[in-house]
Amino acid sequence: MIAQSDIPRLALASRRSILTKLNNGLWLPVAVVLALVVFFSLATDSFATLRNFTAITGQAGTLLIVCLGTTFVVLMGSIDLSVGAIVLLVGAASVIILNATGVGWLVLPVAAALGAVLGLANGLIYAFGRIPSFVVTLGSLSIFSGIALQILEGRAIQFTVPGFEEIAIGQLIPRLPNIALCALIAWAIVVFIAERTRFGRFMYLIGGGENVARTAGVPVRRYKIYAFALSGLLAGVGAILAVARLGAAGPSLGQDLLLNSLAAIVVGGTSLAGGVGGPQAR
Amino acid sequence: MSAAAILERPKLVVSNEPPPLFRAEGLTKRYEANTVLSEVGFTVPRNKVVTFVGENGAGKSTLFNILSGIVRPDAGRMWLDGEVYAPQGYGQATAKGVTRVFQEQALIQNVPVYENLLLSEEARFTRLGQFVDRKAMIAAAERMVEDAGLDIDVRRRTGDYDFSKRQSIEIVRACLGPVHLAGIERPFILLDEPTSALDRRDEEAFFRLVEKLKTKGSLLFVSHRLTEVLEISDLIYVLKDGQLVAALDAQEADEATLHGLMVGRERAADFYHERRQRRIDREEVVLRLDRLDLPGVYQDVSLEVRAGEVVGIGGLLDSGKSALGKGAAGVEPPASGSVVLAGGAPAEPQIGRFVRAGLGYVPAERLTDGLIAPFSVAWNMTLASGSDLLTSRLGLWRRRHELATADHYVRQLRVRSGTPNLPCTKLSGGNQQKVVLARWLARKPKVLILDNPTRGVDAGAKEEIYTLIRDLADEGVGILLITDELLELIGLSNRILIMQRGRVVTEVAAPADAKPGERELVAWMLAGSGGATDTLPHAPSQQKIPA
Structure with a gap:
């Protein structure tokens, strides 16, 4: 039953400004962040410096890029535990390729493609094997890290191409490391994909009601695979940028991403149950 | 009898009997500018079944929410058994003997039945004030189930029982809880669409339980199923747009009158628009099923639907007709067989491709699949x-x-x-x-497969959907109608196929001027399958099943 009185209120809701959004509970996290900023600015001299903010954006870049892809997987009601391992494996492989060929920044598309292939493998096993994504990606996490450690022989390998680090730590825009710039560009593209494309809509539909979508003829299985491939692709991009920033690929590369990526996605408003949220929560 | 004539009658139909079990005066509830209930006053006599009917949005749910203490009225007063009754919550209502069966099941699937039956009553079954006495609980639960005449093992996991049995469990909890556990002498039980999920056998058990409870207290129903309402109730109140528009003695009411009062206009004699049914002769075949087979579910089903034709499929709940619909649409493809869609080549059904080729499929379960x-x-x-x-x-x-x-x-x-x-x-x-x-x-589909398109839909919207089906047929859409509603099946279809245990057993012509009878169809559904009466779909219940 619909209460007539809901209609004007909902019409109003669609025209909500940021102010009303803040009224609706969003103010607390924002206030906490502001309080932390104030606290650390007062507590230490080195926090409120431009240099530090530049460093933070650099560190957060990889996390954002990786999360943007994984968000779709979570949005459609699945989970990807293997992104950290994909970052490690792609990072390791790219360093080897880089040192062997000296291709420079051209390794970026290669890394992206490699990541996409790894994600695709996840997606194929998940969609055709009808195995829960948690199990599939937990397994591939072990496999990918195992292969990576084999490649690295357990130690960090530096790249020898001079100037390669520029793609991550160079500053096309002063004070904004390129890695953060890349992350922002990726964010814009991914938000566009989520809001304006068939792929984005299908992610919401599958997450909101997989059965309903399938019954209405949505190619659910195919799009599930796409989502994992996209997640892998962005993890690949994140990997090469992380390697460029650090100057090497080591066994600990991407280790913190497993928890951090899921935390960022969920805190960012995407429900683990699927169908709610997205790269830009509305 | 017109609505006006009924309204002129005094609202208190019963006057010279002992004080009524429940009485309400001037109940009013507004949500912002929207008045959902306006000055509703009524009486529930002792030992009677009273039913509220009305379209969706008429205010039935709000009324039930007020009676069960979940919502407080803006104005109005209530008396229970002669005493002022103003519950401040569901708990207080229950303590006074007013219980309710909710439309949505509120059972915990993973615990044994007895724990659900005695939920929130555990304190009555403790030793030393702490330890739950399982044996006593099981015994008490068994007494309840036995009293209700149900065949349920209270120690089994609740989720092991099907939807119908779970609904029965819920009914037993609400109906017998107050009598068995709280020692309420005259319970007042509110039931919101209690039978919509029951299969035949459980429905009979439910009706027996109602008769039994009537000797103790009174029951208040909300239901869409008018045939059943007329059969079970003593007194019927009609709500429309938040107002009580009529009070009828069930003996003198009939379905058409009720419908008229609810919707605000008389139900068209031609509810299913039989006159708009098209004559089908040499129209193009838009859907052809060729030997569809899914072992154990349906076998070797072939049929054709022509443009503008409505082909109905009837059968008991286990006849496989719903699965056939899913199979033909390619939602759950069959093991073998092919489907030809609107002049295409024979193909293995696959929903994505079929949708693009002009097929639409409306599933029976709206909230999980639709x-x-x-x-x-x-x-x-x-x-x-x-x-x-x-x-x-x-x-x-x-x-x-x-x-x-x-x-x-x-x-x-x-x-x-x-x-x-x-x-x-x-x-x-x-x-x-x-x-x-x-x-x-x-x-703009060429073929529609509709599985129970009016399930859980109120009478007004039903009529609109029937009109829509006729409009679509006029535009040349071929419609395969799978339904549990016998009258709908008969009224809408050009031809009716009856399925039994996965096979089409007969085809009955249903031209507009010579519709088959319900008895004939039911006989076909049951023929040679004695004992299957418990899975009969919602045939009007006065229908006697031929032996």
């Missing part, structure tokens, strides 16, 4: 068009086109949402079903 309720009307209406109509070649979503489409169908089908952006959770069942239908209309 509609993503938290999503907006617009999103649900365009759900099936994402692969073609609503996206450009580059895969970009045509948002303006989406809104225009949704806007159009909200208006054409009179979906009472006001805006395409409203989440479907805010809509009544009838309006939700219109959204599902609009999804397919937007694609």
Whole structure:
């Protein structure tokens, strides 16, 4: 039953400004962040410096890029535990390729493609094997890290191409490391994909009601695979940028991403149950 | 008898009996500017079954919420057994002997039945004030189940029982809890659509339980199923737009009168628009099933639907007719057999491809298969068009086109949402079903497979859906109608196929001027399958099953 009185209120809701959004509970996290900023600015001299903010954006870049892809997987009601391992494996492989060929920044598309292939493998096993994504990606996490450690022989390998680090730590825009710039560009593209494309809509539909979508003829299985491939692709991009920033690929590369990526996605408003949220929560 | 004539009668139908079990005066409830209940006053005599009927949105749920203490009225007073009754919550209502069976099941699936039956009553079964006495609980639960005449092992996991049995468990909890456990002498039990989920055998047990409870207290029903209402009730109240428009003695009421009072106009004699039924002769075959087979579910089913034709499939709940619909649409493809769609080549059914080729499928379970309720009307209406109509070649979503489409169908089908952006959770069942239908209309389909298209839909919306089906047939859409509602099956179909245990056992012609009788169809559904009466779909219950 619909209460007539809901209609004007909902019409109003669609025209909500940021102010009303803040009224609706969003103010607390924002206030906490502001309080932390104030606290650390007062507590230490080195926090409120431009240099530090530049460093933070650099560190957060990889996390954002990786999360943007994984968000779709979570949005459609699945989970990807293997992104950290994909970052490690792609990072390791790219360093080897880089040192062997000296291709420079051209390794970026290669890394992206490699990541996409790894994600695709996840997606194929998940969609055709009808195995829960948690199990599939937990397994591939072990496999990918195992292969990576084999490649690295357990130690960090530096790249020898001079100037390669520029793609991550160079500053096309002063004070904004390129890695953060890349992350922002990726964010814009991914938000566009989520809001304006068939792929984005299908992610919401599958997450909101997989059965309903399938019954209405949505190619659910195919799009599930796409989502994992996209997640892998962005993890690949994140990997090469992380390697460029650090100057090497080591066994600990991407280790913190497993928890951090899921935390960022969920805190960012995407429900683990699927169908709610997205790269830009509305 | 007209509505006005009834209204002139005094509202207190019963006057010279002992004080009524329940009485209400001037109950009013507003939500902001919207009055959902206005000055509703009525009486529930002792030892009677009283039913409220009304369309969705008439205020039945609000009334029940007030009686069960969940919502407080803005004005009005209530008396229970002669004493002022003003519950401050569901707990208080229950303590006074007013219990309620909710429409949505509120049972915990993973615990044994007895724990559900005695939920929140555990304190009565403790030793030393702490330790739960399971044996005593099981014994008490067994007494309840026995009293209700149900065949249920209270120690089994609740989720092991099917939906119908679980509904029975819920009814027993609400009905017998107060009598058995709280020692309430005259319970007052509120039942919201209690039988809609019951199969035949459980329904009979339920009716026996009602008779038994009537000797103790009174029951208040809300129901859509008018035939059943007339049979079971002593007194019927009609709510329309928040007002009590009529009080009828069930003995003198009939279905058409009730319908007229609820909807505000007389039910057309031609409810199913039989006169609009098309004569089908040499029209093009738009759907042909060729030997569809899914072992253990349906076997070797072949049939044809021509343009403008409505082919009905009837059968008991285990006849495999719903599965056949899913198979033909390619939602759950058959093991073998092929389907020819609108002049195409024979193909293995596959929903995605079939949708693009002009097929639409409306599933029976609206909330699990038909509609993503938290999503907006617009999103649900365009759900099936994402692969073609609503996206450009580059895969970009045509948002303006989406809104225009949704806007159009909200208006054409009179979906009472006001805006395409409203989440479907805010809509009544009838309006939700219109959204599902609009999804397919937007694609101009050639074939529609409808599985129980009016399930959980109120009488007004039902009529609109029937009109829509006739409109579609006029446009040359071939319709395969799978339904549990016998009257709908007979009224709408050009031909009726009866399935039994996965096979089509007969075909009955149903031309507009010579519709088959219900008895004939039921006889076919049951023929040679003695003892299957418990799975009979919702035939009007005065229908006696031929031996």
